[in-house]
Amino acid sequence: MTRVVLVPGALALLREYAGLEDPVAELRAACLGAVGWLGTDVTVLADRQGERVAAYLLAATERGGAEASYLVVGNGSAMRTERAPGHLDERSSAFDEALGASLRAGRPEVDAELARELWASVDGIAQLRRSGELGPATVDYDDAPFGVQYWVMRWQA
Template structure:
């Protein structure tokens, strides 16, 4: 059965245990993620498919292993007790397996919202993030599938998984189901846009 239960979370290195410190730089985000992921996994644990981007060229050069988003997903799912996890590369254009179970999508908006952001300030970032956020909040499959990935790359935004998600939303909607979305977190600390969004089809 196609995934009718979807959770979008950001691939934030600060969510990994090796980056834990005395002061939590993303406390609100961490709380939102920890509250949402167990609900996706379910009790007893249901199969979960992770949709994430492959390693960046910089990660490949550093031989950093799996992409940070995938490492975050693995950590969050293990913490929530998931036992049946499949991983899908976002480059495969939304070919989410027909028996995907539940879907964890790892993505974030721009990292160019302020001068001190990782990618420094880009005036296009706020409008881009607003458009992506609106598409998520309204479960707009067409808008998500049509995201400008070239602009996203310039803004340091990891939204290829959201474009793939858009195609998945459209495929499920074509069966007669309707998607609803619940925005659990929407913030841009340190100039990087993060969302936690739950989507369900019924």
């Protein structure tokens, strides 16, 4: 059996960026819950910033079990609203909808060029695609609270 978790690469999750109040408390809880479900040995699929998020989440969770485990760090576009980091791009909703649907189905499909234009972080997701079909996802989080599309999903294959 293989367990796979997807979390977003939000730097607000990192301890070094903690404020007195947590702006991503709900997302953090979902991430910690999902990562805690992984086995002891975890392979991380992420870009360099995503690796830091993964390292934080792995250090912050106690895990057991010998299942092959993957932690994927990636997220949708960062242009969902006028207040989003990349401002509003009308294409972002459709992009996130399509990427989200493919993830839910366990067959990630990424338009790498459009992802780059819409500031989506998909390196880890693209790596995940190469590992074959995952089956339907359990969705723990699906929202874009700051104009950036976040998902927390789990697959067991």
